[in-house]
Amino acid sequence: MSERDAERSVSQTVRAQLALRDMILSGRLRPSERISELQAVDITGVSRTPVRLALVRLEDEGLLQAIPSGGFMVKAFTERDILDSIELRGTLEGLAARFAAERGVSARSLEPLKECLGDLDQLVRQDPISVEAFSAYVTMNARFHALLNELSASAPLIREIDRVSALPFASPSAFVMAQSALPEAHQILLVGQDHHRIVVDAIENREGARAEAVMREHSRLAARNLRLAIRNRTHLELMPALALLKSSAE
Amino acid sequence: MSERDAERSVSQTVRAQLALRDMILSGRLRPSERISELQAVDITGVSRTPVRLALVRLEDEGLLQAIPSGGFMVKAFTERDILDSIELRGTLEGLAARFAAERGVSARSLEPLKECLGDLDQLVRQDPISVEAFSAYVTMNARFHALLNELSASAPLIREIDRVSALPFASPSAFVMAQSALPEAHQILLVGQDHHRIVVDAIENREGARAEAVMREHSRLAARNLRLAIRNRTHLELMPALALLKSSAE
DNA sequence: TGAGTGCAGTATGTATACATCCATCGCTCT
DNA sequence: AGAGCGATGGATGTATACATACTGCACTCA
Incomplete structure (x- = not known):
């Protein structure tokens, strides 16, 4: 076409x-x-x-x-608004993970998620990580989060997560690219990937509280990336969402 | 006019x-x-x-x-959708309470909330509770929740809570009136009012986890009311929201 | 000189006419 | 007789003309 x-x-x-x-x-x-x-x-x-x-x-x-x-x-957003939106997303994704863990998911429906996890492993194993790999990570990371949310099998919840993630600075992948310019990049990526691994494990073992907690913490990596990038003023052009920041805080 | x-x-x-x-x-x-x-x-x-x-x-x-x-x-909703929406609201209100507790609120801004708490106390002290008192409770309860959410001082969060609460079966007052027809009515109301008291206390003492947990549990009262009312088929006309239920579950 | 009122320009709110797309029904051809 | 194609009806998508409300400026009066 x-x-x-x-x-x-x-x-x-x-x-x-x-x-x-x-x-x-x-x-x-x-x-x-x-x-x-x-x-x-x-x-x-x-x-x-x-x-x-x-x-x-x-x-x-x-x-x-x-x-x-x-x-x-x-609309103008403060830095606080952005951080709150990230925490909000983390809370909702945490709820989704808890639902999945507590209600149980079939081995079959967990398969795509595990496959995605494996693909992400491949990407983060590189050192240093190429820009192309970062880009691929963004795509695959979005897929992982989407699959995870679906496992909650809760239409109202998925709807709200999608809504919150639609804000360009609140999506799970919002600041991954910015991260590529940071010296701590690889380490943060490894930690994030470990969160992914833990949440799958927790869901598999029906550990609802653990699944919820790790997803909450996971979202705080995005908050950390944001703060680092703003403080260092590194590669602000990798975060177009920041055009929405109130000028004073920019 | x-x-x-x-x-x-x-x-x-x-x-x-x-x-x-x-x-x-x-x-x-x-x-x-x-x-x-x-x-x-x-x-x-x-x-x-x-x-x-x-x-x-x-x-x-x-x-x-x-x-x-x-x-x-x-749109058609399942009973599960409704229960999930209530849990969702509870989670968001829990986050709001935690924000308020962790970030701290001035004694002055806590005043209207405490006043509202006192008014609610007056209402639930009656035994048995008149229908008029139930109606007044619904109004005052909505006010309490609104004040509480505002204490989070987080525009993005308040926006989402308002959105979720707009669903007629997910609002904090959705099933209070239905409750008036239940034998357990007074007891549930007293427990709910105790939740209100606890969350104010927790916020005042900056106990974030406690504030969050109690608001989550608080929302589960609504879920309990809903289930009781549906099982007993009592006064379904008090819950117009149930017109949205998929016919099979009605 | 300051405040208030009125007017003009421009914005949004509404209604309706027209275009386009889809879905269904019926006919024809194999 | 069944399947596919075409036509027709009715729906939504779009454009525009008209009504109305708001805002800002200027002029006048106290």
Whole structure:
């Protein structure tokens, strides 16, 4: 399917949503800046109706904030907001892991997760780790987390996790790439991978509390990466999500 | 302000949203039933544009589900979904309580909460408890939970709690009224009020783990009420939210 | 000179007409 | 008779015109 076809096949609403999200995450629309519908029409090239829907969707997503008198503005986040969002995700993923452990999962449904675990092992075994390997790690890591959440077999929970992870700075892979520029990179990756191993083991042995605790701690690696990267001001361009930070904290 | 003025002052979108939500919760729109835009136009009396926005909002709220080929259907929930949603809320409220405890709150900001606690004490002291007192309890209980969540001082967390609590069967007060018809009513209310007391004490003493644990357990009272009420089939009309249950489990 | 009011411009809220896509039903051909 | 294709009805997706509400500025009056 050519790119042209792909562009034709998706709705104007989705196209507008993608274009506006890109503008926000790339920082071309600054935090706290009001974004009018007409402006959005200019940007996206579609008419007001789909633009409106796209704006509403982006508000749901958490990237925009409704103005009481009407209209939307780009949401501004503090560093604290970001850290809380990461803790929030960790808490929810912890709940998912506990559900999986307490309710039990079949050996069959655990198989893809173990396979994914093995693939990740291969990647982190390299020393030093290439940039390509880091990139592959991001993909595989996202897959691991998705599989894990599904094991909870709880639609309401998965829905909320997806929602929280949609915030670009709260997803499990948000700061892995930034990490690639840190001297502690390899060590943190090894620790993270050990968390993965532990949670699978805990689920297999029906140790709910252990599974929950390790997933919570796991999310704190992301928080640690974020803080390190901000403090060192290393490779901020690897973390486009930080365009949403309130300017003072940037 | 007269009712007419009030009706005039809110947007058509909100009016449509309220009307449709009412139809869903009252069971006039059955779970898994497709709801077309034109049908919604007939129901609400407003045009397609605001109806569409209302449908999108209701999807976000979790009452509707998007159909891949377009349009929406009323979401159907299993009893397990409901129990999971309650556990989810408890987990999030637990996190809020822990944040409040660990980060510390001023004596001044704790005051409204304690006042609310005192009011609740007055209400549960009656024996037997009148229906009016139950109703007042529902209101005051919602206020207590709202104040508690605010003490977390975490906008992202409060946002998620509000979202989860918007599901009619997941809110802290969802099954309190149903409880009024149970023989165990007074006892459960006293236990719940003791949870309230403990969490305030824990926050005051910066006992994060205790605050978190008690709020989690607190939510399980709602789960217990739900199960009791369903098993006894007592006063199902007090729980309109159950209109969303998949028919087999009803 | 300051405050209040009114007007103009521009934004969003709403309705509707048009385009497009999908799904279903019926017909035809093998 | 069954399967596949085509047509038709009805749904959603989109664009735009119109109504209305808000905001900011200027002018006037105290």
